[in-house]
Amino acid sequence: MCVAGIPDRTCTVLGLGRSRPGWLIIEVEITGWKKAKGEGARRVPQADDRRLVGKTVTLVPQSAANLLRRKSQKAWTRDTPGSWLTHARPRGPGADLPPEVADDVAGAAKAVRR
Amino acid sequence: MSAGNRERRTALAEAAARTGREVERYLTDGGRLGVVQAPPGSGKTSLLVSAVLAARKARMRVAVAAQTNTQVDSICQRLAAQGGGVGVVRFSAAGARAYDLGPGVTWESVRRDLPHGPSIVVGTTAKWGLVDIDDPYDVVLVEEAWQLAWADFMLLGQVGSRFLLIGDPGQIPPVVTVEVARWETAPRPPHLPAPEVIRADGSLSAQPWSLPATRRLPSDAAQLVSPFYDFPFEAFAAPGDRQVVVDGKGHTPEERAVDLLKEGTVVGVTMPTPEGGPPMEQDRDLAAAAARVVQQLLRRSARVTIDGKGRLLQPEDVGLCATHRVMNTALALSLPKALQGRVVVDTPERWQGLERPVMLVVHPLSGVVTPSAFDLETGRLCVMASRHLAGMIVLARDHVSSTLGAYIPQASQPVGRPDIEGRGLRDNVEFWDRLERGGRIVALSW
Numbered sequence: 001m002c003v004a005g006i007p008d009r010t011c012t013v014l015g016l017g018r019s020r021p022g023w024l025i026i027e028v029e030i031t032g033w034k035k036a037k038g039e040g041a042r043r044v045p046q047a048d049d050r051r052l053v054g055k056t057v058t059l060v061p062q063s064a065a066n067l068l069r070r071k072s073q074k075a076w077t078r079d080t081p082g083s084w085l086t087h088a089r090p091r092g093p094g095a096d097l098p099p100e101v102a103d104d105v106a107g108a109a110k111a112v113r114r
Numbered sequence: 115m116s117a118g119n120r121e122r123r124t125a126l127a128e129a130a131a132r133t134g135r136e137v138e139r140y141l142t143d144g145g146r147l148g149v150v151q152a153p154p155g156s157g158k159t160s161l162l163v164s165a166v167l168a169a170r171k172a173r174m175r176v177a178v179a180a181q182t183n184t185q186v187d188s189i190c191q192r193l194a195a196q197g198g199g200v201g202v203v204r205f206s207a208a209g210a211r212a213y214d215l216g217p218g219v220t221w222e223s224v225r226r227d228l229p230h231g232p233s234i235v236v237g238t239t240a241k242w243g244l245v246d247i248d249d250p251y252d253v254v255l256v257e258e259a260w261q262l263a264w265a266d267f268m269l270l271g272q273v274g275s276r277f278l279l280i281g282d283p284g285q286i287p288p289v290v291t292v293e294v295a296r297w298e299t300a301p302r303p304p305h306l307p308a309p310e311v312i313r314a315d316g317s318l319s320a321q322p323w324s325l326p327a328t329r330r331l332p333s334d335a336a337q338l339v340s341p342f343y344d345f346p347f348e349a350f351a352a353p354g355d356r357q358v359v360v361d362g363k364g365h366t367p368e369e370r371a372v373d374l375l376k377e378g379t380v381v382g383v384t385m386p387t388p389e390g391g392p393p394m395e396q397d398r399d400l401a402a403a404a405a406r407v408v409q410q411l412l413r414r415s416a417r418v419t420i421d422g423k424g425r426l427l428q429p430e431d432v433g434l435c436a437t438h439r440v441m442n443t444a445l446a447l448s449l450p451k452a453l454q455g456r457v458v459v460d461t462p463e464r465w466q467g468l469e470r471p472v473m474l475v476v477h478p479l480s481g482v483v484t485p486s487a488f489d490l491e492t493g494r495l496c497v498m499a500s501r502h503l504a505g506m507i508v509l510a511r512d513h514v515s516s517t518l519g520a521y522i523p524q525a526s527q528p529v530g531r532p533d534i535e536g537r538g539l540r541d542n543v544e545f546w547d548r549l550e551r552g553g554r555i556v557a558l559s560w
């Protein structure tokens with residue numbers, strides 16, 4: 001699970017119990033992003049900050065969206081030891097479009113400047 | 115074993131060992147990019163383990179990326195068994211429960227705690243791709259590389275600067291869940307297997323190798339699946355080295371199908387197609403027929419001979435496979451209670467990397483009267499037809515032959531891309547024709 005709106009603050013539900021009818025006690029351990037972060041209105045307090053006592057917290061299943069976003073961001077990182085292979089400009093047959101169908105990017109840029 | 119066969123096996127073993135030595139030398143001499151293509155059951159993981167140990171012996175930092183946690187565990191276990199005490203780190207997800215993988219294998223989930231000097235670290239591609247590596251590795255070896263899409267391979271660029279990719283081109287291509295039409299003509303299509311993208315770009319000068327022979331498959335099965343591959347390979351086993359033999363002579367069609375395994379390791383079994391068309395995803399009659407064949411094999415005390423060593427067939431020696439989960443459920447439920455859980459039933463995706471002495475598989479086109487390019491893609495059939503050591507029975511409705519005969523490929527692929535649909539049709543036709551021409555198909559009646 002994670003805290004709604006703070007996907008990096010992940011948690012594990014350790015136990016469920018009932019103290020009295022209509023009440024459910026959920027024991028949660030915060031497993032990710034425990035420290036305070038951010039400034040001003042966007043500040044997220046430390047996970048065990050006493051000021052959070054009494055606040056309503058919504059827990060939602062942690063989605064894979066965060067992982068996908070991280071993967072997507074990392075795929076754009078070019079400054080890596082293997083980038084000569086993984087991020088090199090493709091060459092060889094088929095790497096360039098034939099002139100009759102390729103966009104004339106340089107020509108278009110020149111026209112815009114004019 | 116005849117002297118000629120012994121010589122042939124020795125020559126094949128020597129060719130495989132030579133490839134292994136070349137790969138090791140390439141890595142330790144600073145080679146930047148190698149691709150090893152291998153037929154099913156040809157010793158890919160053995161080659162990878164030897165190459166990893168050779169690189170570690172040369173005091174290199176070695177990263178190994180596999181596609182599943184099961185593959186990672188298997189590599190760690192083999193490295194532990196063959197490494198002679200060399201330390202291996204099993205790089206796992208945070209919170210993963212550690213279990214014993216053998217002497218010298220330690221678990222680590224925090225990348226800062228990974229060893230800094232010469233070492234071997236094994237993890238999934240997903241794990242390697244998501245952490246930030248501060249201290250890059252000398253070489254990255256990728257297991258089952260044809261299951262890895264180029265988009266995911268790109269993330270390994272941060273792990274090291276030199277790469278060795280090992281895999282089986284006949285396996286099921288990576289599963290991509292988004293529309294990929296826009297990338298079909300890209301110079302480096304992100305959805306295609308990484309080795310294919312590398313080999314298509316001649317400017318990368320990847321060093322190619324092929325393993326020469328399958329150790330798993332019987333001779334005739336190797337011939338049957340070899341058209342699915344673009345490179346030639348043989349089987350270590352000679353004709354007659356692998357057999358499934360049952361007591362007595364059968365009378366019913368199912369019994370005759372089992373009898374046929376004596377003369378060749380692959381048999382087709384067809385059921386009549388109902389006039390209104392075959393059941394589509396879940397074919398209960400075909401599942402019941404498969405269960406009857408399994409029972410036949412066990413009741414008639416089938417003996418499996420693998421390279422001269424014979425033994426009685428056990429339920430655990432038999433595997434069942436169909437492409438759809440609903441059909442696999444029907445197969446599992448058709449088995450008698452005593453066999454359920456002992457005879458493994460699963461999809462071709464899950465059978466990849468596994469093997470059984472005897473396999474019963476439902477042809478992927480059984481029940482498909484208007485195939486699509488997806489249906490004709492041969493990866494699934496290739497995986498299904500290359501899991502057995504001694505015998506395979508392919509079950510299908512009898513429309514498969516006419517469906518393939520009537521199909522006209524659309525050649526709708528983008529200009530410059532291979533005609534996967536047409537190639538799939540050709541390979542499927544050849545697969546089924548070979549069984550028909552060889553008299554290897556038994557027709558069941560209602």
